[in-house]
Amino acid sequence: MKFQRHIVVPILLAAYALFMTLYFGLDLLKTGHTFRFWATLIAETVVIILTFFALRRRDRLRQQRRNSQK
DSSP: OOOOHHHHHHHHHHHHHHHHIIIIIHHHHHTTOHHHHHHHHHHHHHHHHHHHHHHHHHHHHHHHHHHHHO
């Protein structure tokens, strides 16, 4: 079974973002930087979603190219 890149990469990015949020984000909230915390969290989420769609499109185009060459 081959892992699909458009699923694995966003999962790894989400795990990294979750770790960084728990590690640094709690300190930001304790010091009163709530806007910075939420802005960072939203930006990370947007990047992960865009990465998913870009990689999925790339995989679909690659699959179509392979099918057309057969």
